[in-house]
Structure formats: structure tokens, C-alpha cells
Amino acid sequence: MSGHDHGDDGVSRRKVLECMTWAGTGVLWTITGGVPRSLGIIDSAEAATAAAPGMTFLQISDSHVGFDKPANPNALGTLEEAVGKINAMPAKPSFMIHTGDITHLSKASEFDNAERIISQSKLDVHYVPGEHDFLDEEIKFYRERYGRGTKGAGWYSFDAGGVHFVGLVNVVDLKAGGLGNLGTEQLAWLEDDLRGKSKSTPVVLFAHIPLWTVYPEWGWGTEDGGRALELVKGFGSVTVLNGHIHQVMQKVEGSVTFHTARSTAFPQPAPGAAPSPGPMKVEDAKLRSMLGVASINFKQNEQRLAIIDTPLQG
Numbered sequence: 001m002s003g004h005d006h007g008d009d010g011v012s013r014r015k016v017l018e019c020m021t022w023a024g025t026g027v028l029w030t031i032t033g034g035v036p037r038s039l040g041i042i043d044s045a046e047a048a049t050a051a052a053p054g055m056t057f058l059q060i061s062d063s064h065v066g067f068d069k070p071a072n073p074n075a076l077g078t079l080e081e082a083v084g085k086i087n088a089m090p091a092k093p094s095f096m097i098h099t100g101d102i103t104h105l106s107k108a109s110e111f112d113n114a115e116r117i118i119s120q121s122k123l124d125v126h127y128v129p130g131e132h133d134f135l136d137e138e139i140k141f142y143r144e145r146y147g148r149g150t151k152g153a154g155w156y157s158f159d160a161g162g163v164h165f166v167g168l169v170n171v172v173d174l175k176a177g178g179l180g181n182l183g184t185e186q187l188a189w190l191e192d193d194l195r196g197k198s199k200s201t202p203v204v205l206f207a208h209i210p211l212w213t214v215y216p217e218w219g220w221g222t223e224d225g226g227r228a229l230e231l232v233k234g235f236g237s238v239t240v241l242n243g244h245i246h247q248v249m250q251k252v253e254g255s256v257t258f259h260t261a262r263s264t265a266f267p268q269p270a271p272g273a274a275p276s277p278g279p280m281k282v283e284d285a286k287l288r289s290m291l292g293v294a295s296i297n298f299k300q301n302e303q304r305l306a307i308i309d310t311p312l313q314g
Contacts, residue, residue: 100130178219
């Protein structure tokens with residue numbers, strides 16, 4: 001699970017199908033028949049243009065507004081840089097998904113500051129919470145801003161461009177070691193939500209903690225995530241977008257592609273590369289190469305999805 005040189009043409013298909021980390025200048029992934037193919041490192045502007053003809057949406061994650069420790073003394077500033085990159089894209093995305101940890105300590109002022117910066121993108125934003133967004137006693141600050149019209153702790157679904165999107169909440173009642181948890185009520189809702197959907201409908205699930213088991217020793221996985229994945233098993237194209245681990249990782253199992261996003265705040269160590277997870281201090285010159293955003297493109301009737309990961313600084 002260590003980083004790989006993008007110029008290494010010898011990376012095996014087996015390695016691609018396991019999980020990989022990248023720290024390049026925008027990797028364009030094309031998904032055909034459930035198997036990813038990297039089209040190589042490309043300039044972010046060229047990548048955005050290449051993806052533009054279909055429906056393109058963005059994923060950002062783990063903004064941690066309010067964080068001010070040595071790993072990044074100005075998390076609000078790097079969020080602003082990320083939004084600047086979004087605004088500089090030659091083709092405006094259809095909307096944006098934020099996969100949680102908008103704030104660091106669930107303070108009203110942190111939510112206000114995050115909204116002030118993210119709204120500058122002038123995009124519709126679909127949120128799911130991270131555990132850092134649920135720290136206030138009544139969990140009211142997240143729910144007041146983003147919970148209207150949702151079910152339970154904040155799950156919901158919507159359709160766009162022929163794709164069915166499902167926002168899940170797996171940061172309530174965390175299990176031993178910090179593993180995520182969906183719970184029986186949400187799983188029953190998911191089953192009902194998917195009932196009647198054509199199996200040819202592309203499905204995108206997004207939640208904060210990975211629905212697949214990345215590294216259970218650090219709580220990087222969802223205890224009952226397998227039950228959710230069973231419910232989408234019959235669909236021809238499923239994409240699972242998560243955050244939480246602050247690094248790009250991808251895995252493919254059949255028709256399901258799993259993808260985790262970089263943080264806009266600070267990096268975390270690769271699984272098992274440190275005694276524990278948490279903010280990782282790197283050289284100031286290297287920080288922005290480890291933060292960034294992801295752009296996802298879908299073309300109707302092609303069962304094809306491309307992911308471009310763009311760091312703040314390549």
C-alpha cells in the first residue's frame with residue numbers, strides 16, 4: 001500500500017486491483033466494465049477539459065476548518081486554495097460532494113467559515129458528516145445547516161445525469177477501534193431506496209469513513225459496510241467515494257470501484273507506516289502536493305467513469 005512511481009509501466013494489474021496511493025499532478029482514471037485504466041499524469045487544466053463532455057462532479061473532503069496545529073497551521077487557507085482550483089477549472093462541474101469532516105471541532109464559527117469559503121465555488125454541494133462534525137453535544141450545528149430533508153442522522157439520495165447518488169452516514173455509534181457503522185435503520189432505508197432501480201443505473205455511494213476495509217487496526221473501515229455493498233451487488237456500475245484517511249486509495253471488486261480522497265487540510269500516514277493515524281507533519285514545500293480535490297466524470301450510456309485527482313500543488 002505504499003506510494004508508486006507514476007512513470008513505472010511495470011505496475012501489475014494485481015497491484016492495481018489491490019489498493020494504491022498516488023501523489024501526482026492529476027491522475028485521470030477511466031472505468032470500463034468495472035476495471036480502472038490510468039491514462040497517466042496530465043496537467044489539471046487538460047484533465048478537466050478531457051473530462052468535460054460528460055457529467056462532471058467534484059469531491060472534496062476533510063477540510064477540518066479550525067485545525068491549526070503544525071501539520072497545517074492554516075486549514076482554512078488551504079480550503080480556500082482548493083476552491084480557487086475549482087473555480088479555475090475550464091469546465092464548470094455540475095455539483096460538488098463533500099465527504100465529511102467539514103470542521104475540526106464542530107464549532108458554529110467553523111461551520112460558518114467553511115460555508116463562507118465553499119460557497120465561493122458557486123456550486124450545489126451535497127454533504128455527509130464526518131465524526132469531527134458531530135462533536136457538539138446536540139449535533140445541532142451540522143443538522144441545522146445540512147440535515148434538512150434527510151433521514152435519520154442525515155442520509156439521503158438524489159439523481160443526477162442518469163446516476164443515482166446515495167449519501168450515507170457511518171460516523172454515529174463508532175465501533176471498537178473507531179470503525180464506522182451504518183446501523184440497521186439506515187441499511188433498511190438503503191435497501192428500500194434501491195428497490196425498483198434498474199440494475200443498469202450507475203450508483204454512487206458516498207460516506208465519510210471508507211465502506212471497504214482499508215486498515216481495521218486504525219478504524220479505517222465500516223463494520224457493517226459489507227451489508228451495504230451486498231445491496232448494490234447486482235448493479236452494473238457502482239462507485240464508492242469516501243474520505244477520512246486523507247490520501248488517495250483505490251480498489252476494484254467486480255463492478256464496484258472504491259475511491260478515497262485527499263484532505264484539503266493535512267495528510268495522514270500510509271496504513272501501518274506510523275504508530276497511529278493522525279495529522280502528519282511534512283516539509284512545508286511538500287504539504288500542498290499531499291492535499292487536493294477529485295473530479296469525476298460520467299458519460300451517459302457508456303458505463304464509464306473517469307477520476308482526476310488534482311493536488312493543490314504538483
